[in-house]
Amino acid sequence: MTSLDTKEARSAREGRRASSAPSGPARPGGAGRAARPSRPAEESLLPGAGRRGFWLYLIPGFVLFTVIVLVPLIWNVYLSFTDYRGIRPPTWAGLDNWRELMGDERFWTSFLNSVFLIIAMVVVPTLLGLLLAAMLFDLIGRKFGGRLASFLRATYYLPQILPVAIAAIVIGWILRPENGALNTVLDAVGLGALQHNWLGSPDTALLSIMVVMVWVQLGYPVVIFMAALQRVDPELYEAAELDGAGWFQRFRAITVSIIRPEIFVVVLTCTIAALKVFGPIYALTRGGPGDSTIVPSYYAYSEFFQSQQVGYGATIATALTLVIVVITVFFIQAQTRAERAERDR
Amino acid sequence: MATTVVSPVSADGRTRPAVPGARLPKAKQRRRKKTPTDWLILAAAVLFGVVVALPFLLILVNSFKSPEDYTQGGPLSLPTSLYFDGLVNFWNRVEFPAKLWNSFVIAGLVSLFAVVISVLNAYALGIGRVRGRTWIIVLFLLANMLPQEALLYPLYFMFKQVGLYDNIWAVIIIFTVIQSAFGTYLLSSVYGTFPKEVLEAASLDGASRWQILWRVIVPISRPTLSVLAIFFFIWTWNEFLIPLTFLVSNANQTVPVAITALQGDRLMDVTTTSASALLGLIPTLVFFLIFQRTLTRGITAGAVK
Numbered sequence: 001m002t003s004l005d006t007k008e009a010r011s012a013r014e015g016r017r018a019s020s021a022p023s024g025p026a027r028p029g030g031a032g033r034a035a036r037p038s039r040p041a042e043e044s045l046l047p048g049a050g051r052r053g054f055w056l057y058l059i060p061g062f063v064l065f066t067v068i069v070l071v072p073l074i075w076n077v078y079l080s081f082t083d084y085r086g087i088r089p090p091t092w093a094g095l096d097n098w099r100e101l102m103g104d105e106r107f108w109t110s111f112l113n114s115v116f117l118i119i120a121m122v123v124v125p126t127l128l129g130l131l132l133a134a135m136l137f138d139l140i141g142r143k144f145g146g147r148l149a150s151f152l153r154a155t156y157y158l159p160q161i162l163p164v165a166i167a168a169i170v171i172g173w174i175l176r177p178e179n180g181a182l183n184t185v186l187d188a189v190g191l192g193a194l195q196h197n198w199l200g201s202p203d204t205a206l207l208s209i210m211v212v213m214v215w216v217q218l219g220y221p222v223v224i225f226m227a228a229l230q231r232v233d234p235e236l237y238e239a240a241e242l243d244g245a246g247w248f249q250r251f252r253a254i255t256v257s258i259i260r261p262e263i264f265v266v267v268l269t270c271t272i273a274a275l276k277v278f279g280p281i282y283a284l285t286r287g288g289p290g291d292s293t294i295v296p297s298y299y300a301y302s303e304f305f306q307s308q309q310v311g312y313g314a315t316i317a318t319a320l321t322l323v324i325v326v327i328t329v330f331f332i333q334a335q336t337r338a339e340r341a342e343r344d345r
Numbered sequence: 346m347a348t349t350v351v352s353p354v355s356a357d358g359r360t361r362p363a364v365p366g367a368r369l370p371k372a373k374q375r376r377r378k379k380t381p382t383d384w385l386i387l388a389a390a391v392l393f394g395v396v397v398a399l400p401f402l403l404i405l406v407n408s409f410k411s412p413e414d415y416t417q418g419g420p421l422s423l424p425t426s427l428y429f430d431g432l433v434n435f436w437n438r439v440e441f442p443a444k445l446w447n448s449f450v451i452a453g454l455v456s457l458f459a460v461v462i463s464v465l466n467a468y469a470l471g472i473g474r475v476r477g478r479t480w481i482i483v484l485f486l487l488a489n490m491l492p493q494e495a496l497l498y499p500l501y502f503m504f505k506q507v508g509l510y511d512n513i514w515a516v517i518i519i520f521t522v523i524q525s526a527f528g529t530y531l532l533s534s535v536y537g538t539f540p541k542e543v544l545e546a547a548s549l550d551g552a553s554r555w556q557i558l559w560r561v562i563v564p565i566s567r568p569t570l571s572v573l574a575i576f577f578f579i580w581t582w583n584e585f586l587i588p589l590t591f592l593v594s595n596a597n598q599t600v601p602v603a604i605t606a607l608q609g610d611r612l613m614d615v616t617t618t619s620a621s622a623l624l625g626l627i628p629t630l631v632f633f634l635i636f637q638r639t640l641t642r643g644i645t646a647g648a649v650k
Contacts, residue, residue, distance in 0.1 A: 045472045045537075046544050046557065053554070054473025058481070061466040061525060068522040069488045072499035079498065135390055143383050154637070155394040158401065161633045163583040163601035166625035169608060170400045173622055174420075179615050181403055181420035188419060215397065276492045279585040283605045297586070300494045305590070310498055317494040324490055 073321075079314035086310045097315040107316065110294045111323075113206060114275055117295065120210035121217045121274040122267055129221025129266070132156065134255050136222070137229040138237065138247070153226055157219030164216060168280035171212040175199050202292040205285055209293055212280050217273075221266045228259035260338070268331045272324055296320045401626070408432060408620040415616050431620040439603045440595075441624060447592075448582055448599040448628070451513050451520070456577035458521040460570055463528025468558050470529065471536025472544070482533055488526035493586050501590060515591045516599075520584065524577040535569055536562070575636050582629065600625060 044054060080097055084090035101107055141149035159167055174181040175198040183195045198208045232254060240250045256263070278297040281287060287294035287302065296316055303313030407420055411428040418425065435441075466485070470478045500519060501510070509515040539562065547561045563570065588599045598606070604625040607613060613621070 044474050045539060045541055046554065047548055054469040054475050057465045057469040057473065057558075058475065061462045061529065064462065064518070064522045065485065065488065065526065067503075068500070068519055069491070069496060069526070072496040072503070073491065075499040076495050076497075132390070132393070135386055139383060139386055140390055143379050144387055148387075152390055152394050156397055158633070159397065161579065161583075161629045162626050163585065163629065165585045165601045165605045166622060166629075169604065169618075169622045169625065170404055172608070173615075173618055174400060174403060176615065176618075179416065181407075184419045185421065215400070218397070272490055276494075278494075279601075279605075282585070282589070283608060297492055297494045301497070301586070301590075304498050304501075313494075314498060317492065317497070320492050321495045324492060328490060 076314050077318050079311055080318045082311045082314075084311040084314075086308050090311065093311065097312050100312065101315050101319060106291055106294065106299065107296070107319075109291045110296045110299045110316075113293060113295050114277075116206055116210060117213060117274040117277055118271055120213040121277075122270040124214050125217040125221050125270065126263065126266055128218060129225055130256065130263070131251075132218075132222050133225035133229060134251050137226055138250070138255070149226075153219075153222055156222045159216045160219040162216070163279070164277075165279035165283040167216045168209075168212050168283040171208070171215060172199060172284045175208055199284055200289060202289050205289060205292045209280055209284065212284070213274075213277070217270060220270070224262050224266055225259055228262040229255065232258050260342075261335075264331065264335045264338075268328065271327060271331075275320065275324055275327075404619050404622050404626070407616055408623040410616050412614045412616050428616070431614070431617040432624070435607075435617050435621045435624060439607060439621075439624075441600075441603075443596065444598055444600045444603045445628065447513060447597060448601075451516055451588075451599060452578045452581040454517050455520040455524060455581045456574040458517070459524035459528055459577045460574050462521060462525035463532050463573065464558070464563060464570070466525065466529040467532035467536045468562065471533040472539060472562070474537075478533070482530055485526040485529045488523060489530070493523075497586070497590060500587075504591065510591065511593050511597055513592065513597055516584075516588050519587055519591075520577075520581045524580065528573050528577070531573065532566075532569065535566065539565075575632075579629065579632055579636075582632075600628060 079090060081092065081094060082090035083093040083096070136149040136152055140152065162170070177183070177197040177200055180198075182198065186192060186194050196204055198204050236254055237250055240254060245253070276297055277295055278301065281293055281295055281298045282301075285293040287298050297320065300313045300316040300320065303309045303316060307313075403420055406423060407415060408431060409427050409429070410418070410424040411426075411430070414425050414428065469475050470481060475481075500515075504510045504512075504515040509518075543561060543565065544557065547557045552560065582599075583601065584599075585601055585605075588602050589605075592598050592602060595603075604621050607621060608618070
């Protein structure tokens with residue numbers, strides 16, 4: 001009995017954490033407002049008939065999920081062990097694809113480029129987003145009014161709402177080689193020597209893509225962090241201020257430590273997004289020039305539909321999936337550990 | 346870019362000595378007063394906003410210029426006369442209304458179906474609390490994390506077999522599943538805290554499970570459901586890889602795919618390209634303006650995406 005109780009208490013706690021980490025204080029809608037004490041997991045919330053029969057409601061979702069996600073996923077893993085060119089049935093090739101993948105320089109380049117995209121989509125936006133959110137919330141919101149702060153927040157968020165391929169086209173237009181806005185302006189201010197074929201030369205193509213991604217991604221952490229900051233008790237800031245803590249000290253000691261769960265969520269989701277980038281590469285560079293902007297998802301796509309090396313494309317896609325799963329597990333463990341340390345303190 | 350934001354912080358850091366242990370009323374007064382540093386930080390934040398908005402402004406200004414006007418005045422000048430040929434040409438070339446309609450039908454049906462599936466799943470998981478629900482939710486969440494490439498080829502093969510390749514229904518079905526996976530995760534935790542008195546009252550009145558779901562739970566959770574629907578709509582509208590793969594013929598393409606397909610085309614002069622970007626971003630800007638309030642409320646709920 002006792003062991004059962006603790007297990008339930010733990011699962012209830014975990015359930016609450018899982019739902020509160022991403023949704024934060026501003027969960028939409030009124031349905032979930034009335035937080036109730038957790039009850040034994042064995043019962044349904046509906047009195048009477050128990051919980052038998054509820055699985056009927058899962059059938060449509062589960063059938064669809066199996067057909068659209070589970071079967072293709074397993075099939076794709078299977079294809080990674082075959083030689084398959086899309087026409088004749090796949091033939092078993094054992095670990096051939098995987099062996100080839102390990103020695104494939106292009107594949108490693110694609111992952112290295114992903115690391116640069118992680119810098120552009122995770123590191124820079126999270127750090128900048130923290131500073132901007134704290135600035136908007138703590139200084140601008142308090143001293144110049146909340147409306148100005150939310151207007152600025154909306155401005156930062158604007159690129160997030162675009163289809164990412166369109167966002168890439170917008171920046172790509174500015175970076176056009178012959179008569180693009182950037183080159184024209186550089187010429188006009190006498191810096192013509194700096195003119196460059198930004199997306200067309202190997203040394204700046206990846207950098208240009210990174211600029212696109214920073215622009216696209218920045219608003220997301222700002223909005224999430226600002227929502228999280230609503231949780232911070234203003235008296236805490238006042239007390240710290242009275243104790244002579246400067247803005248940066250308050251930022252580090254109060255802001256960052258309180259919104260740590262959101263920082264975890266943002267870093268994790270943005271890392272996954274960075275590993276999956278496809279649209280901007282397709283729209284702007286198609287992985288080129290050379291392999292300078294190739295990323296795993298574009299590499300897999302081109303193996304599937306251009307080289308017709310389906311087995312090898314499936315191998316790349318499976319490897320990417322594995323990397324994402326490993327990173328996710330690692331992050332969630334790190335977060336659990338950090339939270340436990342926090343509780344024990 | 347980084348320096349514009351980093352500098353105000355250190356600038357503010359320098360004012361630290363000026364804040365020695367003030368008394369409470371004084372501190373309150375001081376909060377109202379704006380120091381030069383505050384203005385500096387405001388200027389930096391506004392400047393940064395301008396930098397973020399600049400690409401939009403450039404696209405807007407240059408979509409209404411003729412190529413000659415662009416060559417003479419450069420990208421920063423206002424158009425000398427309003428020129429609509431670029432926009433009109435591109436509009437006709439991509440048959441923009443048809444693409445808008447495709448995107449609209451796909452995103453609209455996906456958001457409807459995905460909300461229905463999410464509600465059914467969450468009813469069983471959040472309120473019914475079926476056995477093993479934690480694992481089921483983890484499984485659904487997995488679908489959201491997966492790179493779509495890992496499903497792409499098998500899906501392509503399957504839909505070709507059943508004759509739905511190059512048909513918008515393929516994309517509708519796929520995104521219904523992917524979006525409802527997220528919806529199930531979110532809604533299960535919302536329904537898990539559903540007020541029990543309401544459910545008890547309904548069941549005392551003799552309502553069946555099916556009636557309780559549609560007459561009690563769905564109406565009460567409507568605000569959450571509408572936020573979910575809006576997000577599903579916009580996410581689906583913005584999707585790229587799967588529509589690109591499945592909708593190959595011109596007539597079926599969505600807005601982002603159709604616009605991307607024409608980039609680099611020989612006939613695309615500089616202002617027509619700008620006009621194409623403008624056409625691509627207008628629909629999402631319109632959604633943003635319509636749903637702005639709901640979105641900012643709901644973004645935090647969508648944090649997992």
